[in-house]
Amino acid sequence: xxxxxxxxxxxxxxxxxxxxxxxxxxxxxxxxxxxxxxxxxxxxxxxxxxxxxxxxxxxxxxxxxxxxxxxxxxxxxxxxxxxxxxxxxxxxxxxxxxxxxxxxxxxxxxxxxxxxxxxxxxxxxxxxxxxxxxxxxxxxxxxxxxxxxxxxxxxxxxxxxxxxxxxxxxxxxxxxxxxxxxxxxxxxxxxxxxxxxxxxxxxxxxxxxxxxxxxxxxxxxxxxxxxxxxxxxxxxxxxxxxxxxxxxxxxxxxxxxxxxxxxxxxxxxxxxxxxxxxxxxxxxxxxxxxxxxxxxxxxxxxxxxxxxxxxxxxxxxxxxxxxxxxxxxxxxxxxxxxxxxxxxxxxxxxxxxxxxxxxxxxxxxxxxxxxxxxxxxxxxxxxxxxxxxxxxxxxxxxxxxxxxxxxxxxxxxxxxxxxxxxxxxxxxxxxxxxxxxxxxxxxxxxxxxxxxxxxxxxxxxxxxxxxxxxxxxxxxxxxxxx
Numbered sequence: 001x002x003x004x005x006x007x008x009x010x011x012x013x014x015x016x017x018x019x020x021x022x023x024x025x026x027x028x029x030x031x032x033x034x035x036x037x038x039x040x041x042x043x044x045x046x047x048x049x050x051x052x053x054x055x056x057x058x059x060x061x062x063x064x065x066x067x068x069x070x071x072x073x074x075x076x077x078x079x080x081x082x083x084x085x086x087x088x089x090x091x092x093x094x095x096x097x098x099x100x101x102x103x104x105x106x107x108x109x110x111x112x113x114x115x116x117x118x119x120x121x122x123x124x125x126x127x128x129x130x131x132x133x134x135x136x137x138x139x140x141x142x143x144x145x146x147x148x149x150x151x152x153x154x155x156x157x158x159x160x161x162x163x164x165x166x167x168x169x170x171x172x173x174x175x176x177x178x179x180x181x182x183x184x185x186x187x188x189x190x191x192x193x194x195x196x197x198x199x200x201x202x203x204x205x206x207x208x209x210x211x212x213x214x215x216x217x218x219x220x221x222x223x224x225x226x227x228x229x230x231x232x233x234x235x236x237x238x239x240x241x242x243x244x245x246x247x248x249x250x251x252x253x254x255x256x257x258x259x260x261x262x263x264x265x266x267x268x269x270x271x272x273x274x275x276x277x278x279x280x281x282x283x284x285x286x287x288x289x290x291x292x293x294x295x296x297x298x299x300x301x302x303x304x305x306x307x308x309x310x311x312x313x314x315x316x317x318x319x320x321x322x323x324x325x326x327x328x329x330x331x332x333x334x335x336x337x338x339x340x341x342x343x344x345x346x347x348x349x350x351x352x353x354x355x356x357x358x359x360x361x362x363x364x365x366x367x368x369x370x371x372x373x374x375x376x377x378x379x380x381x382x383x384x385x386x387x388x389x390x391x392x393x394x395x396x397x398x399x400x401x402x403x404x405x406x407x408x409x410x411x412x413x414x415x416x417x418x419x420x421x422x423x424x425x426x427x428x429x430x431x432x433x434x435x436x437x438x439x440x441x442x443x444x445x446x447x448x449x450x451x452x453x454x455x456x457x458x459x460x461x462x463x464x465x466x467x468x469x470x471x472x473x474x475x476x477x478x479x480x481x482x
Contacts, residue, residue, distance in 0.1 A: 058119065069100075102129050125174060157195055165198075174214035175205075176199070181256060248272040260320075269287065272286055273303070278410040279407065283389050284481065291421055293321070297311050298429055303439060309435065312430070357430045363457065412441075417477055
């Protein structure tokens, strides 16, 4: 019995020692990556992935602790860079997550400070760095579209930086956004060489639309609290009803610095419904394929006359987008009936409401499109010629002189694409969608285009056919943006 008891004490002591080592060198200590098992057989664990990010000049370096970093990074001797000071106030510091757990061991960097012997941009923005401790959130992120990248914007920025580098990369490159947008760099002063450099780094080293660091500042508390009031070091607000920055009347057409963590990118980039703009800008829809925040708040469509229900309770809940798309901090960014819609709806109620409104909106959009086709057929002898010129050119069509397209058709097609490009078909803001479709139809009434009964159409055309056509139009518009 004594031998068994003695062995038990040894095992217990060993376990405690291992636990202490993990705490010291993992997420509870001052240095080093957390040692975790591979997420799936045959796939490297996060430690291996993290170590693969380290530059060659850092290989063989040893851990020296965050206090050693303070000498140069704002902690001592009155240095102006307050990174260390700001970090000391964060949850990271409270939990013992130090500089080297993100940037790697620092002994060589202390001896000879250089970007070649410490993990820094561009690879420091990899979500693998955060995934060492935030494993479940990292796995969610891998399943999200933020992990993906649309290569075209970066490629276009390399070949034509003056046109595409100062606009597209702000949202299509998390690396670019951190290095430029979040640092307040004036895009007009950014050299074409720097744009090309960042575009190449995006494709080579940080090929993601948004990583953890795109939305969270790892070095400091920001005061931008989550929907449940927690300090999670967000770079922007989760709730903002000051729409002046994205108002269609704003002279800015590239609203990528709007102070909202989702709305900074998920906005329409202008979405100007004025007659002057609709008359002048006829090549493509003047809202980007990301006007979700505009739709949520009910701003950017041709509204006509009469009362407008601008937005619903969805726009007023504390976390706005994050409440539905990030329930319980789920970083797949996907809404689900079971937890996204509670406590306002049961899963069954939410599913039924969503199915009903989507069927209504898709069918109404299809009927509106058919009316514009009827007008084009009667006017030009070709039912496709109601559309924007760049979209017609994609189809091998010769666009008509846009002076021959009445403003009523231009208003209707703006609302058609505004609803279509939101891609939600109802839940974001069903009353505003209904209003925009009604206004579009009233404009076609004014030029005597015959009405189309949407439900009669629905009895002859399948939902899959309707959805296929709408998605085709959306993709054509997206292609025209490039």
